[in-house]
Amino acid sequence: MKEVELQLAGALRQQLEKIPSIEIRSIVAEAELKTNRSMPVQRPDVLAQLCVHDREVTLICEVKELAYPRQIRQAIDTLSVYMARSENRANHENMVGLVAASWLSPESREICAQAGMGWIDLAGNCRIAFDGVFIERETAERPKPAARNYRAVFSPKAGQVLRTLLRDPARAWKVTELAETSDVSLGHVSNVRSALRDREWGIVDNEGLHLTAPDALLDAWRDSYEQVRxxxxxxxxxxxxxxxxxxxxxxxxxxxxxxxxxxxxxxxxxxxxxxxxxxxxxxxxxxxxxxxxxxxxxxxxxxxxxxxxxxxxxxxxxxxxxxxxxxxxxxxxxxxxxxxxxxxxxxxxxxxxxxxxxxxxxx
Missing domain, CATH: 3.30.460 (Beta Polymerase; domain 2)
Structure with missing residues (x-):
C-alpha cells in the first residue's frame, strides 16, 4: 500500500498543478506522515494542503488497493468519519474527500459521486471539485494489474460457479453444495463468493450465497468475456x-x-x-x-x-x-x-x- 499511496500522491499533484489558481502547500502520503511523531497516528492515506483565492483547503484521500464497490463504500465511510471528528469540525467546510485507487471502475466512480466524494486513480480518471475548481477526466485505460483483478472473477473455473448461480439466481447456495454442483473446489467457491460480495452482485446471509444483481454480473462478464480456450x-x-x-x-x-x-x-x-x-x-x-x-x-x-x-x-x-x-x-x-x-x-x-x-x- 505504501507504494500505491506515494504514486497516488504524485498523481494528485500532477492534476492540481494544471490549475494556476491553486497554490500547493504540501501533498504527503501516510507512509511519510507516520515518520513524524508529532502528528496523530490516525491520518488520511494522502493529505494535501492547498491555498485557493486566499482560502485554505485540505484534500483528504482514502486509498484502496482493491477498489470494488464494497471497498469504495468502506472508503467513503472512513472519510465521512474523519471529516466529522471533533478536531476537524471547525474546518469541515474547507475539507474535500477523495477516494483513490490504482483503478476505479465506472460503477465505483458513480458510488463516489452519489456520496458527494471526489476520486482519482493511476489510470488518469479523476474528479476533484471545490471553490470554483473543477477537474474531471475519464479514460478507457486500465493498469494491467487492475485489469487482471477485474477479470479474475470470470476465469474458467469461476465461470463454472457463475453459470451455476445464473441458472437460478434467486436460489441461496451453501459453499459445499455449490462446489459439488459446479464441480470445483471449496476454495474456488469461496473466492467467487468474496468477489461477488465485493462487487455487490451477491450477498451472503444465513441461507447462503445468492445473487442480488444477476444482470449487472452478466453485463460485466459480457464486457470482459474471452472465448473458450x-x-x-x-x-x-x-x-x-x-x-x-x-x-x-x-x-x-x-x-x-x-x-x-x-x-x-x-x-x-x-x-x-x-x-x-x-x-x-x-x-x-x-x-x-x-x-x-x-x-x-x-x-x-x-x-x-x-x-x-x-x-x-x-x-x-x-x-x-x-x-x-x-x-x-x-x-x-x-x-x-x-x-x-x-x-x-x-x-x-x-x-x-x-x-x-x-x-x-x-x-
Missing part, C-alpha cells in the same frame, strides 16, 4: 440441410458421443431462441470423440470454404452443462451461448440480445 479447427462436410440436421441429432445423442459434444454459438441459439442462421455450424467437442465425429459427419479439414467449426475446450466442464431440447441435438447453456454470441458482429450481438430477452431475464 481450446483448439479450433475448420472443416467442410458434404452433408447439407435435413440430412445434416439428422446426422447431428442422431450422432450427438448417440451413446458414444452423448455428453462429449454439443452445438455452440449461433448453432445453439438456433434451437434455444431462433433469430438468425449462421453459415457455419459450431460444435464443442471432447478430443476423445473427434475421430468418430469426423467419420460420421463426413468432415474434411479445410482452410477456406469451411461450413463446420469445432472447438475442443481445454476445460471440458462446459460440455457437462449442455442443454437437452426435445427433437434437437444437445446445445450449449444459455449463458455460454449468450457470451459467445456477444463476441460476434452486429448481427450476432442482435442474436445475443434476443436470446437474453427470451431466456436470461430475471426479476
Amino acid at each position: 481450446g483448439k479450433r479447427t475448420s472443416w467442410y462436410s458434404v452433408l447439407h440441410g435435413r440430412q445434416w440436421e439428422e446426422a447431428l441429432r442422431e450422432e450427438l445423442r448417440g451413446p458414444q458421443i452423448e455428453g462429449h459434444a454439443m452445438l455452440g454459438g449461433l448453432s445453439a441459439a438456433q434451437w434455444l431462441a431462433p433469430y438468425m442462421r449462421g453459415n457455419t455450424t459450431t460444435l464443442y467437442a471432447d478430443t476423445s470423440v473427434m475421430p468418430q465425429l469426423i467419420d460420421v459427419l463426413k468432415l474434411k479439414p479445410t482452410k477456406s470454404g469451411a461450413n463446420v467449426e469445432i472447438i475442443e475446450p481445454d476445460d471440458p466442464a462446459i460440455l457437462k452443462e449442455r442443454v437437452e431440447i426435445a427433437g434437437a441435438p444437445p446445445v450449449s447453456s444459455p449463458v455460454l451461448t449468450y457470451l459467445d454470441l456477444s463476441r460476434l458482429d452486429d448481427r450476432g450481438r442482435e442474436a445475443a440480445d434476443h436470446l437474453r430477452e427470451k431466456l436470461l431475464k430475471w426479476h
